[in-house]
Amino acid sequence: MPEFQTSPGMRDILPPESTRWRRFVATFAETVTAAGYGQIIPPLLEDIGVFHRVGEATDIVTKEMYDFIDKGQRHVALRPEQTASVCRAFVQHRPATPWKVWYSGPNFRYERPQRGRYRQFDQVGIEVLGANDPYLDVEVIALGWNFFKRLGLRQVHLHLNSLGEPENRQRFVTALQAYFTDNIERLSDASKTTLAKNALRVLDSKRPEDGEVIAGAPKISEFYSDAARLHFETVQSGLQALDIPFVVNEKLVRGLDYYRHTTFEFVGGTLDSAQNAIGGGGRYDGLVEDLGGPATGGIGFALGLDRTLLACDDESVFAATQTSVDVFVVDTTGGLEALVITQQLREAGISSDRSFENRSMKSQMKAADKSGAKIAIIIGSDEVEAQSFVLRPLRSEDQQSTIPRNELMTSIMKALS
Ligand code: AMP
Numbered sequence: 275m276p277e278f279q280t281s282p283g284m285r286d287i288l289p290p291e292s293t294r295w296r297r298f299v300a301t302f303a304e305t306v307t308a309a310g311y312g313q314i315i316p317p318l319l320e321d322i323g324v325f326h327r328v329g330e331a332t333d334i335v336t337k338e339m340y341d342f343i344d345k346g347q348r349h350v351a352l353r354p355e356q357t358a359s360v361c362r363a364f365v366q367h368r369p370a371t372p373w374k375v376w377y378s379g380p381n382f383r384y385e386r387p388q389r390g391r392y393r394q395f396d397q398v399g400i401e402v403l404g405a406n407d408p409y410l411d412v413e414v415i416a417l418g419w420n421f422f423k424r425l426g427l428r429q430v431h432l433h434l435n436s437l438g439e440p441e442n443r444q445r446f447v448t449a450l451q452a453y454f455t456d457n458i459e460r461l462s463d464a465s466k467t468t469l470a471k472n473a474l475r476v477l478d479s480k481r482p483e484d485g486e487v488i489a490g491a492p493k494i495s496e497f498y499s500d501a502a503r504l505h506f507e508t509v510q511s512g513l514q515a516l517d518i519p520f521v522v523n524e525k526l527v528r529g530l531d532y533y534r535h536t537t538f539e540f541v542g543g544t545l546d547s548a549q550n551a552i553g554g555g556g557r558y559d560g561l562v563e564d565l566g567g568p569a570t571g572g573i574g575f576a577l578g579l580d581r582t583l584l585a586c587d588d589e590s591v592f593a594a595t596q597t598s599v600d601v602f603v604v605d606t607t608g609g610l611e612a613l614v615i616t617q618q619l620r621e622a623g624i625s626s627d628r629s630f631e632n633r634s635m636k637s638q639m640k641a642a643d644k645s646g647a648k649i650a651i652i653i654g655s656d657e658v659e660a661q662s663f664v665l666r667p668l669r670s671e672d673q674q675s676t677i678p679r680n681e682l683m684t685s686i687m688k689a690l691s
Contacts, residue, residue: 283385283393290594295396298425298579298592299378302398305421306376309413311400314375316359322351327564328358338383352382357574358561360401365567371404378579390549390581399555401574403562408505411536411557411573412512418540418553418575419518425582426591429543430552433523434510436535437494438502440559443534446497447473453491460487474527480548493524505535532560536573542581544588552585553577598646599625600690602668604639605653608632615651615663615682622683624690642668649689651682665689 280286287295303313322341328334334354341351353359356377364373378398385391400417402410415432422430437443451473458466462481469476477488498506513520520538528537537556545552555575562570586592601619603626605612612628619626627645629638635654642650652664652674665685666674677685 281393283387283391285392285394290596292594293597294583294586294592294594295579297595298583299398301424302378302421302577303376305424306400306417309374309417311374311376314360314363314377315379316353316356316363316377318380319350319352320359320362322349324358324362324565325351325354327561328355334383338385340382340384354383355381355576356397356399357401357558357572357576358565360574361403361561361567361572362565364403364562364570365565368567371570372410373403374400375402376400388549390545390584392580395581396579397576398579399574399576401572403572404570406571408508408536409512411509412516414555414573414575415509415513415536415538416516416518418555418577421577422540422552422582425586427542427582427585427589428591429585429589431541431543432513432518432520433526433539433541434513434520435494435523435526435537436498436502436506436509437527437533437537437556438498438506438535440534442497442499442502443494446492446494449492449497450474450476454487457487457490477525477527488525494527495524502535509536528554528556532558532564534559538575540577542585542588544585545581549581551578552582596646599627600647601626601649601651601686602638602642602645602647603628603651603653604635604642605629606632606635606638607653607655607658609658611653611658615653618683619686622687624686649686651686 322339325335325339339351339354341349344350356379360375360377376399378396380394380396382394384393387393400414402414419432438446454461454469454473454476458469461469461476462479462483464481465476465479465484468479476484477491479488526537526539533556535557539554540552541550542552553575555573557571557573559569559571561572562568601624603612603616605628616626616628627647629641639650648667648669650666650668652666657663661679662676663679663682664674665677667689
């Protein structure tokens with residue numbers, strides 16, 4: 275075994291697998307750019323305070339952060355997610371609202387690695403800051419939905435909930451706290467610990483022994499104000515108008531205090547239940563304010579790239595593609611011809627490759643075949659002497675031809691068109 279390997283929970287994405295990572299982000303970019311979203315590229319590293327604002331009570335922030343003191347004695351962290359950075363950027367740059375942005379890239383969380391859960395994982399996402407319209411919630415959800423459809427996924431389920439307005443949520447949390455405290459003996463030890471910090475997160479527990487207590491817990495819908503109910507109903511009727519199927523899942527509460535109204539999760543139907551969320555998001559308030567800006571409503575989602583690709587594997591869609599070139603230059607003379615011609619081809623915008631180390635004709639033809647090239651240019655010492663080269667079609671029954679040097683580029687372009 276080599277001395278150095280990737281750290282636990284971190285992976286190399288090699289070709290051809292990496293081709294679909296790039297296509298994934300490109301497809302996402304197309305989907306959201308066509309809806310008026312601009313790209314934000316925040317740094318990977320921020321002052322740790324930015325992430326502390328995301329939620330002091332979440333595992334992401336309390337236990338899983340990759341943080342350290344830099345050489346300037348600043349306490350910094352690798353980002354565990356990107357919403358906080360987007361809000362920090364909003365406060366820093368004060369763009370006009372509504373501000374619609376999308377992002378992509380890696381995040382870092384010190385979690386227990388397993389299939390679909392990594393310490394470095396990629397997300398794509400969008401955020402809209404400065405608009406409270408429930409139809410914006412529908413737009414955001416629909417963009418996530420459309421994207422999964424574009425990937426070809428069929429088994430994606432949308433779970434939807436509303437946390438109501440902050441006062442509704444506060445009364446709900448108080449009721450929940452009282453209920454779980456009354457039933458504390460029936461909770462798992464882990465949930466007892468969670469209860470001491472945040473009663474809402476007990477609802478997230480997937481431990482079987484907590485199931486019965488959770489099933490009997492108060493429901494957020496019993497606490498909605500009229501305005502909260504109307505917002506939620508408007509979102510649901512918008513989704514129905516777009517024929518986007520959803521289930522209301524009252525257990526879908528995000529543990530963070532600043533979430534309000536709509537929350538949602540995209541669930542991959544083929545994945546193991548512990549790691550089946552392929553994306554999630556919701557409407558939030560107060561995050562921009564916590565970071566020093568004006569009170570600003572926001573909504574967004576983040577989709578997990580790594581996990582969505584596992585769902586694509588399960589459904590046999592969005593496969594990796596072998597990259598190929600159009601032309602392969604076979605040169606058995608060991609001279610400068612392959613070097614110069616390959617350069618000319620590339621300058622003319624024709625993808626091309628060649629062999630090195632003066633391999634045999636047979637070996638170079640093998641490489642040409644593997645490269646996926648449609649045409650091989652074959653150069654031997656006779657051809658160099660005559661200054662005309664052989665063009666051999668590799669994927670058709672067409673006959674090879676001999677082309678004078680000065681007609682090479684035009685002939686190739688014609689053959690490829
Ligand atoms: P979150 O930022 O926790 O709401 O996560 C949004 C999405 O990112 C999830 O639905 C997952 O698809 C993905 N995700 C979160 N954490 C991880 C992880 N450790 N490894 C892989 N994917 C993750």
